[in-house]
Amino acid sequence: MNFIILTLIFSTIRGDDHSSISFLARKLVTNRSENVKVDKFPDDFIFGVGTSAYQSEGAWNVSNKGESIWDKMTHEQPSTVADGTNADVAANSYYLYKTDVDLVKQLGANSYRISLSWPRILPTGFDNYVNEDGIRYYNDLIDEMLKKNITPFVTIFHWDLPLDLEDLGGWTNPSIVDWFVDYARVVFNAFGAKVKYWTTFNEPMFYCMYGYQGILAPRKNWSGIADYLCGHNALLAHAKTYRLYSDHFRKTQKGKISLNLALFWTVPENPNDQEEVDAADYMFEFRNEWFLHPIYSKDGDYSKIMKDRIANYSSIQGLFRSRLPAFKRHEIELIKNSADFLSINYYSVVTVRKFKNFDIKETISYDADVGTRHTPGAPNNASFETENNECDVKNCQPWGLSKIIKRLTQKYSIPMIMIAENGYADEGQLEDMDRAKYFYYHLKEILKLIKEGINIQGYYAWTLFDVFEWDKGHTFKLGLYSVNYTDPERARTPRKWSPKLLKDIYTTKTIPSSFLSFVNENKNI
Numbered sequence: 001m002n003f004i005i006l007t008l009i010f011s012t013i014r015g016d017d018h019s020s021i022s023f024l025a026r027k028l029v030t031n032r033s034e035n036v037k038v039d040k041f042p043d044d045f046i047f048g049v050g051t052s053a054y055q056s057e058g059a060w061n062v063s064n065k066g067e068s069i070w071d072k073m074t075h076e077q078p079s080t081v082a083d084g085t086n087a088d089v090a091a092n093s094y095y096l097y098k099t100d101v102d103l104v105k106q107l108g109a110n111s112y113r114i115s116l117s118w119p120r121i122l123p124t125g126f127d128n129y130v131n132e133d134g135i136r137y138y139n140d141l142i143d144e145m146l147k148k149n150i151t152p153f154v155t156i157f158h159w160d161l162p163l164d165l166e167d168l169g170g171w172t173n174p175s176i177v178d179w180f181v182d183y184a185r186v187v188f189n190a191f192g193a194k195v196k197y198w199t200t201f202n203e204p205m206f207y208c209m210y211g212y213q214g215i216l217a218p219r220k221n222w223s224g225i226a227d228y229l230c231g232h233n234a235l236l237a238h239a240k241t242y243r244l245y246s247d248h249f250r251k252t253q254k255g256k257i258s259l260n261l262a263l264f265w266t267v268p269e270n271p272n273d274q275e276e277v278d279a280a281d282y283m284f285e286f287r288n289e290w291f292l293h294p295i296y297s298k299d300g301d302y303s304k305i306m307k308d309r310i311a312n313y314s315s316i317q318g319l320f321r322s323r324l325p326a327f328k329r330h331e332i333e334l335i336k337n338s339a340d341f342l343s344i345n346y347y348s349v350v351t352v353r354k355f356k357n358f359d360i361k362e363t364i365s366y367d368a369d370v371g372t373r374h375t376p377g378a379p380n381n382a383s384f385e386t387e388n389n390e391c392d393v394k395n396c397q398p399w400g401l402s403k404i405i406k407r408l409t410q411k412y413s414i415p416m417i418m419i420a421e422n423g424y425a426d427e428g429q430l431e432d433m434d435r436a437k438y439f440y441y442h443l444k445e446i447l448k449l450i451k452e453g454i455n456i457q458g459y460y461a462w463t464l465f466d467v468f469e470w471d472k473g474h475t476f477k478l479g480l481y482s483v484n485y486t487d488p489e490r491a492r493t494p495r496k497w498s499p500k501l502l503k504d505i506y507t508t509k510t511i512p513s514s515f516l517s518f519v520n521e522n523k524n525i
């Protein structure tokens, strides 16, 4: 018996595939006595994996799809992307969606998070012309999921704005609030009967902040002004869409709707300096709560610290009015409570340091308003440049997620939480034990929170396979499956460890307690 088990473990180490039995499950048999699994995720817990439209679909100009701001930017200014690539073909998911759903299934996941491409559905951005091929494509994809008992989790906007709308001012034009609601209406009518989890926006903070710091499309330099207009209009568009869903679709479609917020825990580079400690804490509130406070707080509206600081700096800068637009009373009410759950994209803790010696009178920028910035080279959103490049409990900092969740659940009334993104970036090698460890530590942390009574109902690993990583192009990979980008077929290959570990957790609903001893015993594999 032991011989058979050892052979199986050994062959797994060699990379042989025994997909029906996970390497961890096999290991568990050998160590049954040390593996009393008392901790279990709830039976109805959602175990998912995600991708997004522009990052994965390709087929950029197929069947009447309109152009997006990312198509234009990557075509006309390839140097804005680290390796000069674009997502014209991407992982080819427009054609390979059945394979993708199969991969989701193979991971033992019961949900798949995707996003819809606004220009594929409404090529000009407006709802007077609905592209039938776009509707067909997403219906096929969603039907394929349902056929395989995979629950769709759909994000309506994941950064690929129709170009025509950008030409009209994009997210800085208040009319976009209604344009977005009109797009959402088309989407609810077309797919709402089959979708139970919706998010309107993906990470509006990064989209608005970097879009107007010249980093992400539309790549304009209006930091400190356009980012706040963008956020303001996104909050209104989100809330109006939420109300539209509640008034016209919720009763028959019975879904839940929220928005994905990128949240991170901030730690001061110098914890012995009280000024630095306060600045890191201030950054947490200023940045994370930009979108949280108007939606989840009792009084609604932007947080006081955000309103006070921007008003104060605006006045020092000689402006008559604050650069942060003000909500009208009825808008505050509209936005308040406009989410059925809190959808968190979490990657890491960020180390920050205070800006020193700058003249606020001369510096209009979002970063100057925040007053702190990331320490260069410190782990950041999905990029782990740790000293030994190893994920351990210290480097991967899963406790950051608990800190965020505890702080927010104490402060706000949050009905339920979904972790909509969590993942580990590396250079794309198949050997990905650090990614496996990252998932292990984070899922363990989530289970701990659930046991403490926090209502977390789902978890989505990011990403299913390697995708186009925005300004990083293909230099930065998070996939559970590697994609061969030199192959026109875009073949997918499972990475060595993370799919096995996730499958084990997703199918047993437990964290394998033998995992770390397995890692230690096999240090040199």
Ligand code: NOJ
Binding pocket: 052, 055, 202, 203, 345, 381, 382, 421, 462, 469, 478
């Ligand atoms: C968050 C974004 O939502 C997603 O598009 C991106 O791929 C990941 N971060 C990793 O950078």
